[in-house]
Amino acid sequence: MNATPPLNQQGREAYSGQIKNFSKERYISADWYAREWRAVWAKSWIAAVHVSDLTDPGDYVVFDLGPESILLTCNSAGTVQAFYNVCQHRGVRLVDDHAGNTENFRCPYHSWRYSTDGDLIYAPHQEGFQEGLPQQTICLPKVRCEEALGFYWINLDTHAEPLTVFLKDMLPIMEHYEFGNLTLVQDQTVSINCNWKAVLDNFSELYHVHYLHPQHRRFVDCTESLSECYEGGHTRVWVPGATTDSLFSTPDKPTDLLTMQLEAFGLDPAQYEGKVDEIQAAIRVAKRELEKTEPYYGNFTDEELTDVIQTNVFPNAILTYQPEMLWLMRLRPHATDPNLCYLDKLSFERFPYSEEQRFLEGTDNLKEKRSESAGKNGRPDWESFDYSDVIAGKATMTDTIDQDLSLLAHAQQGMHSKGFQSCWLNEIECRVSHFHEELERQVTAAD
Ligand code: FES
Ligand SMILES: [Fe+2]
Numbered sequence: 001m002n003a004t005p006p007l008n009q010q011g012r013e014a015y016s017g018q019i020k021n022f023s024k025e026r027y028i029s030a031d032w033y034a035r036e037w038r039a040v041w042a043k044s045w046i047a048a049v050h051v052s053d054l055t056d057p058g059d060y061v062v063f064d065l066g067p068e069s070i071l072l073t074c075n076s077a078g079t080v081q082a083f084y085n086v087c088q089h090r091g092v093r094l095v096d097d098h099a100g101n102t103e104n105f106r107c108p109y110h111s112w113r114y115s116t117d118g119d120l121i122y123a124p125h126q127e128g129f130q131e132g133l134p135q136q137t138i139c140l141p142k143v144r145c146e147e148a149l150g151f152y153w154i155n156l157d158t159h160a161e162p163l164t165v166f167l168k169d170m171l172p173i174m175e176h177y178e179f180g181n182l183t184l185v186q187d188q189t190v191s192i193n194c195n196w197k198a199v200l201d202n203f204s205e206l207y208h209v210h211y212l213h214p215q216h217r218r219f220v221d222c223t224e225s226l227s228e229c230y231e232g233g234h235t236r237v238w239v240p241g242a243t244t245d246s247l248f249s250t251p252d253k254p255t256d257l258l259t260m261q262l263e264a265f266g267l268d269p270a271q272y273e274g275k276v277d278e279i280q281a282a283i284r285v286a287k288r289e290l291e292k293t294e295p296y297y298g299n300f301t302d303e304e305l306t307d308v309i310q311t312n313v314f315p316n317a318i319l320t321y322q323p324e325m326l327w328l329m330r331l332r333p334h335a336t337d338p339n340l341c342y343l344d345k346l347s348f349e350r351f352p353y354s355e356e357q358r359f360l361e362g363t364d365n366l367k368e369k370r371s372e373s374a375g376k377n378g379r380p381d382w383e384s385f386d387y388s389d390v391i392a393g394k395a396t397m398t399d400t401i402d403q404d405l406s407l408l409a410h411a412q413q414g415m416h417s418k419g420f421q422s423c424w425l426n427e428i429e430c431r432v433s434h435f436h437e438e439l440e441r442q443v444t445a446a447d
Contacts, residue, residue, distance in 0.1 A: 014230050015229035015433075016437060017430065017433060018437060019440060020433055022436055023422050024415045024421060026439070027194075028195065028338055032338065033338040035447060036439070043442075044315050044316075045160065046317070048061075048151065049072050049151065049152045050152075051147065051151065052184060053184070053379070054074045057074055057076045060102060062096075064332065068084065069084070069086070071084070072145065076116065081117065081145055082152070083141060083143060084143060086141075089123070090109065094140070102116075103116075104121060114139070118139045119135070120134075120138045121135070143155070146163035148163050149167070149171070149179050150182065151328070169230045174321075176299040181296075181350065185348065186347040186383075187347075187379075187380050187381070188344070189344045189382070189383070190343050190345075190384075190385055190389075191386050193387065193408075194412035197331075198411050198412060199341060199343055200315075200435065202408060204312060205428060205432050206222045206225055210245075213400050213403055216245065218245075219241070219244065219255060219257040219258065221245050221246050222245055223246045224246055225238060225240070227431050233438025235311070235312045239310070240306070242261055243277070243279065243306075244276065250276050253272075253274075254276055262282070264360050264361040265283055287323070293353060306322075312435065316331040323350065325350065339412055387408070390405045391405070
């Protein structure tokens with residue numbers, strides 16, 4: 001008998017497993033949407049902008065969240081602040097582009113102007129304000145904004161706990177990845193015809209991977225993954241990388257992806273024919289040897305050097321990372337409709353210090369590609385599209401995510417059927433269950 005408990009039973013100290021069966025209402029009802037907005041979105045810390053987007057005086061980014069639009073700015077002293085993006089004259093949305101740099105913000109309606117500190121600095125026809133222009137009292141209302149893990153996070157609740165308290169279990173597991181030092185290489189948003197939680201659920205379980213993403217068996221070992229649940233609804237999963245799925249027979253030769261990984265670290269794929277199960281250890285050794293020129297490899301455990309780790313920060317941030325990369329996938333609800341949502345995918349790369357390593361990893365090309373782009377300092381342009389564009393092959397977010405997107409709209413249609421009332425979760429979906437338990441706790445507590 002195997003004395004080791006099944007992997008999906010490990011590392012789940014905060015997991016109760018109580019919520020396995022819950023009503024579809026939370027995906028489709030307007031009432032649940034309103035309760036969820038009050039209890040969760042209006043009170044949670046939300047990762048809004050990578051630090052690299054707000055470095056120079058005058059930099060700004062607009063971050064839309066449900067019915068709200070938030071303006072993050074960098075003032076003349078380099079301080080980053082967040083404000084409601086709404087003109088205080090008659091309520092017009094002040095800034096309607098995605099990001100940029102400006103001396104001040106001019107409302108397109110009657111030309112009121114605000115500084116990067118959110119102060120009202122000018123309004124035309126001042127003589128018409130019989131009690132004087134209330135410059136001292138009028139300013140853009142502030143939103144809480146704090147920095148951690150390479151991002152500025154916002155919170156609509158002025159009384160929210162500090163971000164570092166909220167992230168207390170998350171900081172020690174991710175800080176050493178130094179996400180703030182990574183470079184944004186792609187910035188995408190897709191609108192999807194489903195509730196935001198259907199997407200989050202999808203990215204919180206590996207139950208579907210063998211069936212919907214058969215290609216994964218050739219580059220990670222989902223069968224040996226380890227799921228973990230943290231207080232506050234956060235979760236993490238470790239997926240062994242630089243290997244193939246242990247449920248299937250080991251290939252004789254390195255797969256395409258393993259070949260690329262070997263070559264990126266100066267190893268000869270031909271040496272691993274018939275020895276594919278030795279690749280993971282070899283890549284770990286190669287990364288350790290690189291510590292002299294790429295010292296960040298010294299930050300990581302052996303497992304972290306090769307595993308693909310995904311950490312979900314409640315409620316909506318999905319961080320997938322290895323030492324060389326990060327994806328922030330982030331769900332945002334539609335302004336009014338529970339049947340619609342947005343998925344942002346921000347892709348980051350770590351460019352090695354040494355040119356030789358950049359060449360081996362192929363990231364020298366990426367850097368060039370990025371500097372050709374039109375945006376600030378070569379920042380990639382924001383790409384925004386609909387999930388139907390992905391299905392039609394006009395846009396892609398990687399083969400795997402495209403496969404997920406092709407299914408998610410169908411999931412929402414099914415939710416509306418009289419023939420479907422509630423979800424039934426498997427133990428493999430423990431991270432889905434853990435998230436929904438915290439969601440329900442917060443929504444119920446706020447009623
Ligand atoms: S609404 Fe902005 S200046 Fe009038
Ligand atoms: Fe998937």
